[in-house]
Each structure stands twice: as C-alpha cells, then as structure tokens.
Amino acid sequence: xxxxxxxxxxxxxxxxxxxxxxxxxxxxxxxxxxxxxxxxxxxxxxxxxxxxxxxxxxxxxxxxxxxxxxxxxxxxxxxxxxxxxxxxxxxxxxxxxxxxxxxxxxxxxxxxxxxxxxxxxxxxxxxxxxxxxxxxxxxxxxxxxxxxxxxxxxxxxxxxxxxxxxxxxxxxxxxxxxxxxxxxxxxxxxxxxxxxxxxxxxxxxxxxxxxxxxxxxxxxxxxxxxxxxxxxxxxxxxxxxxxxxxxxxxxxxxxxxxxxxxxxxxxxxxxxxxxxxxxxxxxxxxxxxxxxxxxxxxxxxxxxxxxxxxxxxxxxxxxxxxxxxxxxxxxxxxxxxxxxxxxxxxxxxxxxxxxxxxxxxxxxxxxxxxxxxxxxxxxxxxxxxxxxxxxxxxxxxxxxxxxxxxxxxxxxxxxxxxxxxxxxxxxxxxxxxxxxxxxxxxxxxxxxxxxxxxxxxxxxx
Amino acid sequence: xxxxxxxxxxxxxxxxxxxxxxxxxxxxxxxxxxxxxxxxxxxxxxxxxxxxxxxxxxxxxxxxxxxxxxxxxxxxxxxxxxxxxxxxxxxxxxxxxxxxxxxxxxxxxxxxxxxxxxxxxxxxxxxxxxxxxxxxxxxxxxxxxxxxxxxxxxxxxxxxxxxxxxxxxxxxxxxxxxxxxxxxxxxxxxxxxxxxxxxxxxxxxxxxxxxxxxxxxxxxxxxxxxxxxxxxxxxxxxxxxxxxxxxxxxxxxxxxxxxxxxxxxxxxxxxxxxxxxx
Numbered sequence: 008x009x010x011x012x013x014x015x016x017x018x019x020x021x022x023x024x025x026x027x028x029x030x031x032x033x034x035x036x037x038x039x040x041x042x043x044x045x046x047x048x049x050x051x052x053x054x055x056x057x058x059x060x061x062x063x064x065x066x067x068x069x070x071x072x073x074x075x076x077x078x079x080x081x082x083x084x085x086x087x088x089x090x091x092x093x094x095x096x097x098x099x100x101x102x103x104x105x106x107x108x109x110x111x112x113x114x115x116x117x118x119x120x121x122x123x124x125x126x127x128x129x130x131x132x133x134x135x136x137x138x139x140x141x142x143x144x145x146x147x148x149x150x151x152x153x154x155x156x157x158x159x160x161x162x163x164x165x166x167x168x169x170x171x172x173x174x175x176x177x178x179x180x181x182x183x184x185x186x187x188x189x190x191x192x193x194x195x196x197x198x199x200x201x202x203x204x205x206x207x208x209x210x211x212x213x214x215x216x217x218x219x220x221x222x223x224x225x226x227x228x229x230x231x232x233x234x235x236x237x238x239x240x241x242x243x244x245x246x247x248x249x250x251x252x253x254x255x256x257x258x259x260x261x262x263x264x265x266x267x268x269x270x271x272x273x274x275x276x277x278x279x280x281x282x283x284x285x286x287x288x289x290x291x292x293x294x295x296x297x298x299x300x301x302x303x304x305x306x307x308x309x310x311x312x313x314x315x316x317x318x319x320x321x322x323x324x325x326x327x328x329x330x331x332x333x334x335x336x337x338x339x340x341x342x343x344x345x346x347x348x349x350x351x352x353x354x355x356x357x358x359x360x361x362x363x364x365x366x367x368x369x370x371x372x373x374x375x376x377x378x379x380x381x382x383x384x385x386x387x388x389x390x391x392x393x394x395x396x397x398x399x400x401x402x403x404x405x406x407x408x409x410x411x412x413x414x415x416x417x418x419x420x421x422x423x424x425x426x427x428x429x430x431x432x433x434x435x436x437x438x439x440x441x442x443x444x445x446x447x448x449x450x451x452x453x454x455x456x457x458x459x460x461x462x463x464x465x466x467x468x
Numbered sequence: 469x470x471x472x473x474x475x476x477x478x479x480x481x482x483x484x485x486x487x488x489x490x491x492x493x494x495x496x497x498x499x500x501x502x503x504x505x506x507x508x509x510x511x512x513x514x515x516x517x518x519x520x521x522x523x524x525x526x527x528x529x530x531x532x533x534x535x536x537x538x539x540x541x542x543x544x545x546x547x548x549x550x551x552x553x554x555x556x557x558x559x560x561x562x563x564x565x566x567x568x569x570x571x572x573x574x575x576x577x578x579x580x581x582x583x584x585x586x587x588x589x590x591x592x593x594x595x596x597x598x599x600x601x602x603x604x605x606x607x608x609x610x611x612x613x614x615x616x617x618x619x620x621x622x623x624x625x626x627x628x629x630x631x632x633x634x635x636x637x638x639x640x641x642x643x644x645x646x647x648x649x650x651x652x653x654x655x656x657x658x659x660x661x662x663x664x665x666x667x668x669x670x671x672x673x674x675x676x677x678x679x680x681x682x683x684x685x686x687x688x689x690x691x692x693x694x695x696x697x698x699x700x701x702x703x704x705x706x707x708x709x710x711x712x713x714x715x716x717x718x719x720x721x722x723x724x725x726x727x728x729x730x731x732x733x734x735x736x737x738x739x740x741x742x743x744x745x746x
Contacts, residue, residue, distance in 0.1 A: 264692045
C-alpha cells in the first residue's frame with residue numbers, strides 16, 4: 008500500500024539566517040530513510056505521465072521502484088540510461104513545471120518529490136559506488152562538441168555511450184558552462200559538477216579547455232581534422248544592458264560578470280586573486296533565476312541591503328518559486344513593479360538609482376500584462392552596486408566565423424526542431440544557442456535529441 | 469599546462485616570455501591578445517600578443533610587473549608552466565593598404581606596438597616609430613624597433629636617453645615638418661593615448677588606439693571590459709581592442725580602470741610580505 012501522505016516529505020535545509028552568511032549548499036538532501044519514505048508515495052501508475060514531463064524522459068517510476076526496494080545502485084543505473092547529469096538535474100530543474108507537474112498524486116495533493124529523489128540517488132551513487140565507469144566499445148567515429156555546458160555535456164555523454172570518440176571544446180578554463188560560472192555553490196556545489204564531468208571523462212570523453220572555437224579553431228577546421236559531425240552548444244552568454252544613463256559607472260555589473268567573479272573565480276574566498284566590489288547596498292535588476300542568484304550572492308558577500316528591482320509583479324516573475332522563497336527568507340528586499348530610469352554616480356562610482364513605479368496594463372497579444380510607468384512616481388534608491396540581470400543573447404563568436412550557419416534576428420541558431428540540425432550539413436546545435444536563455448534541462452533535452460540525430464546521420468552516411 | 473621556453477628581463481619591471489601554445493601561434497595576428505591564469509588560485513588577466521612564431525609554436529608576451537599576478541608570473545623560470553593560456557582573442561589590427569604610418573608606443577605599451585610596426589614594415593609601408601619611456605633604464609626593444617621601422621624616435625621624460633619630452637611632442641614635430649600619415653597607431657597608458665588622439669584630431673589624422681580595460685573571460689560574456697565608443701557601448705574583448713581614438717570616451721575608461729585599485733594594492737603587498745617571510 009502506497010504512503011498516502013498528502014504532502015511531500017520536507018527536505019532539510021540550512022537555517023536562512025545562517026546560510027545567508029555562507030556559500031554552502033542550502034538544501035541538505037534526503038537521508039536514506041527519508042528517500043524511501045518519499046518513494047513510497049509513488050503509485051507506479053501504468054501510463055506514467057511524469058516521464059513525458061521530463062525533457063530527457065527518465066524512467067521515473069522505474070528508478071523510484073528501485074528506491075522502494077532499497078537497491079539504490081540499480082536506481083542510479085535506471086536514471087543514468089537517460090540522464091548524464093542526475094545530481095545536477097535533481098538540484099536545478101524546475102520540476103514543478105516538468106515531471107512533478109504531470110504526477111498523478113499532484114492532482115489532488117502534492118506530487119511525489121521526484122527531483123529530491125533523483126538527487127538522493129545521484130548523491131548516494133557518488134558517495135558509495137566503487138564500481139569503475141564502464142567504457143563503451145569504440146565504433147571508430149569522431150564527433151566534436153563546442154561548449155561544455157549542460158547541452159554539450161549531455162550530447163557528449165549520449166554519443167560516448169554509443170561508442171563515439173567525443174572531444175568537447177570549452178572556451179573557459181573549467182568545463183560546466185553555466186553550471187560552474189552561473190549557478191552559485193549554494194544551489195549547486197561545484198564538486199558535484201566536477202564529479203559528473205569526471206564520469207564523462209572516465210567514459211572516454213575528451214574535454215579540452217581554453218579552446219575558443221571561432222578564434223583558435225573554426226568549425227570548418229574541425230571537419231578538416233576528421234570530426235564527422237559537430238554539435239554547437241555555445242549557450243547564450245552575451246549579457247544585455249538596459250541602455251540607461253550611468254551604466255558604465257564603477258560598481259555596475261552584468262549578472263554574468265558578477266556571477267563569474269563569484270562562482271568561477273571564487274572571489275568570495277579569502278585567497279582568491281580575483282577581486283569583487285564589497286558593497287553595502289545592492290540593486291539587482293530583473294526577476295529571473297539569475298537575478299535571484301546574483302542577489303543571494305551579494306547578500307552572502309556581506310551587503311546589508313539587497314534589492315530585487317523588477318518591473319512586473321511577483322506573480323509574473325520567471326524565477327522558480329522556491330528560489331524566490333529562499334531569497335525572501337534570506338532577507339532580500341523585493342521592489343516589484345519598479346523600473347530603473349538612470350543610475351546615479353559621484354566621482355565615477357554608483358551612489359544610487361532613480362526608479363519609477365509601474366502598474367500592469369491589459370494583457371497584450373502574448374497574454375502578458377505589460378507594465379506601464381506611473382507618471383511622477385520617481386524616487387531614488389541609495390545603492391553602491393547595481394547588477395543587470397535582464398537576460399542574455401547568444402554569443403556571435405561562432406556564427407560570425409562559420410559560413411552557412413543561419414541565425415534568426417535575435418542571433419539564435421536556426422535548427423530543425425526534432426533533430427537540432429542547423430542549416431549546414433553535419434552541424435547540429437541545441438540549448439541556449441538555439442532558444443536564447445532558457446533552462447538547464449531544456450538544454451540537456453536538446454543535447455540528447457541532437458546526439459540521436461548525429462548518430463543516425465553518421466551511421467547512414 | 470603551457471610551458472615557458474624563454475624568459476628575458478627587458479628592464480627592472482618588464483619581462484618577456486615565450487610560451488608554447490601551437491594552436492594560438494598558428495592563428496595569432498598583431499593586435500590580438502591572450503588571457504592567462506598563472507595557477508589554480510589565480511585570476512585571469514589579458515596580455516597582448518607581442519610576437520609569435522608559427523614554426524616553433526610559441527607566443528611571446530611582454531608584461532610589466534604591476535600587481536600580484538604579474539609579480540607571480542615574473543617569478544616563473546624557463547621550463548616551468550602556467551596553468552591557462554587562451555587565445556588568440558579580439559580582432560586583429562587592420563593594417564592592410566596603409567602606406568605611411570606613425571606607430572607610437574608608451575612604456576610597456578611599446579611591446580604591443582612592436583608587432584603592429586613589424587607587420588606594417590613587412591607589408592612595405594613607411595613606418596615612423598615613436599616610443600616613450602620615463603627614463604633610459606626602462607627602454608625596451610630598441611633593436612627590434614630599429615629593424616621594424618624606417619625611422620625610430622626615442623623619448624624619455626627626463627632626457628636620459630633619446631630626446632627629452634613626451635611622445636606627443638615628437639609626433640607634433642613630425643606632423644609640422646610636413647609628414648603626412650595615413651594613420652597614427654597609439655598604444656600605451658590611457659592618458660598617453662588620450663593626448664595622442666587629442667593632438668591628431670586637430671590635424672584630422674585617423675588614429676587607432678589599443679584599449680586595455682579590466683577583463684575576465686575575454687570572449688564577450690561579461691561586459692566587464694565595456695567602453696563607450698562614438699556614444700555606443702562596445703566590448704573591448706570582442707569588438708576591439710583597437711578602436712578609433714577620436715571616438716573613445718577616455719575619461720570613462722580611465723575611471724573604470726581604477727575600479728579595483730585598493731584590492732590590487734592590497735593583493736600585491738600581501739604577496740610581497742609573503743615573499744619576505746620566505
């Protein structure tokens with residue numbers, strides 16, 4: 008008989024007043040007993056709608072059944088058939104809009120905590136497994152992956168499993184993409200990302216860092232070097248600015264720069280050579296996950312006042328509910344329906360931001376209520392640091408150096424939806440480079456689809 | 469890991485190194501730069517490519533010891549390794565079609581002016597080089613510049629070598645003597661480039677400057693290196709580092725370059741103290 012508890016079993020977390028002073032992981036994860044208790048809430052339904060909600064179609068009832076039985080290694084094997092980065096997905100996927108949104112238990116009560124269970128299984132495997140990673144039998148074909156973010160790593164993992172010799176080219180000095188430079192340590196410990204990458208390497212995937220494709224080697228040269236198909240997963244790393252006065256004052260950061268300094272370069276650690284501006288009052292412009300991450304990092308760096316300045320209401324925020332809640336618990340101040348007009352400064356440094364209040368108008372064609380300025384509502388917020396988290400666009404570096412690769416007017420690479428094939432034979436693309444800034448799991452789904460299509464393309468040649 | 473195969477101390481604070489990086493050496497062009505990280509705890513710093521040897525697969529960097537990272541780099545010897553070396557980054561200098569050019573280098577910026585002068589010289593352009601240093605002890609690359617220019621003018625602030633005065637004085641003299649330049653290329657401290665640009669604007673001579681803002685990734689993903697050029701925001705790492713000197717907002721660039729001054733001073737002092745204890 009299934010456990011009919013209407014609620015998901017709570018996962019232990021660090022106390023908000025403690026955690027906002029450190030960079031350690033907020034969510035502590037289930038214990039073995041907790042995982043089995045939560046797993047017993049799964050009804051193991053025949054048509055398993057949860058699987059269709061997962062962009063990489065993990066056999067969810069399959070792995071949960073193994074947790075119920077107590078065979079955690081088997082549970083890991085089931086997940087690993089479909090997902091190359093389970094410890095990452097279990098932590099950062101917005102399950103509430105994906106697998107868990109489709110869970111039958113969720114119709115009347117709370118859905119099964121699928122993400123928490125996936126995370127438990129992946130962590131259990133990392134801590135306890137002594138088994139060597141199986142190296143698949145080589146099939147004699149070579150493929151190249153551009154970008155070691157979630158899309159590229161997933162594509163690499165799937166192709167390596169099929170026996171391809173996979174080489175991943177990464178521009179930064181560490182593989183992981185947004186998983187290492189964007190998402191902070193307190194949401195996704197970097198040691199976990201590294202272990203997932205080590206698993207890929209053990210399967211035979213070669214990861215070459217410090218390789219800026221488009222500069223040091225072009226896509227055409229990769230083909231000349233014998234790569235038979237190429238996957239471009241170069242992301243959307245070009246930061247947008249607001250084009251308001253004062254944006255180039257000292258103390259104004261793009262969220263990408265701020266987060267790269269903090270996460271990749273570890274500027275928060277004593278002993279890191281990379282500096283970061285120590286601020287008292289920080290305004291973060293934007294309402295997505297990146298804005299939440301930047302605000303929570305700023306708090307942990309010691310800022311007394313951290314504001315989220317967002318032009319729409321809380322309902323409209325694109326950030327995950329959980330991240331908004333966590334940010335509030337940690338003392339982040341929300342200034343919703345507020346928009347910056349200009350950044351004020353003195354002697355080259357930020358001293359404040361002039362904002363206006365907004366109200367929401369009628370829904371537009373896309374169904375979103377667009378914000379309208381309340382005339383005469385201008386006010387000044389005293390700050391000494393501003394962070395722009397208003398979105399990113401694809402980096403033009405690869406497109407501008409590759410002939411025959413077409414993009415849309417937003418600079419996104421055009422692909423066939425089902426295969427990820429670009430306008431050039433043998434070149435596939437996926438993730439944010441195609442969609443513009445989206446989620447980790449969508450990038451992984453795209454990497455997976457492209458891997459299948461690349462396999463078919465090479466095998467049928 | 470990237471091996472240091474040659475190290476030459478050019479003056480008390482300026483060091484030249486040849487680094488083994490065949491893929492970068494194969495593609496590098498004058499005006500481009502690399503980003504390096506000395507060790508695992510290190511920061512990423514940009515350095516312009518001072519020279520390259522495609523056959524040997526080496527890239528030459530010349531740097532001034534100004535802070536902790538350049539100090540640590542200068543302590544490495546031939547045969548040792550640096551952790552990360554990325555490039556070639558940025559857009560190469562446009563030198564094609566130029567007939568008569570004045571190349572101006574200030575201090576360690578001369579090291580960056582050198583490959584541009586060399587390329588122009590090899591392409592058959594008439595190249596006047598003006599380099600400026602605080603004093604004779606800081607002079608670098610004299611022989612190299614002689615070989616890469618038609619005429620070389622050396623300026624020192626204190627007159628201890630060459631002519632006494634600033635590079636702008638030498639340039640103005642040449643212009644007044646009737647030398648007509650297609651372009652002036654100025655590379656050095658921001659203040660020097662600002663004054664060169666102000667001077668040439670009066671005479672309507674196109675002037676290209678090589679900007680050196682604070683950078684992290686060097687691939688266009690953070691905007692830390694942004695500048696205002698002709699009223700528009702540009703990222704020096706991907707749109708530059710070369711820009712039209714008459715369009716650059718130098719005062720903003722000078723202000724932004726001081727963002728981490730206190731931190732840098734602290735980091736260097738800390739590093740030096742550690743060395744004294746040893």
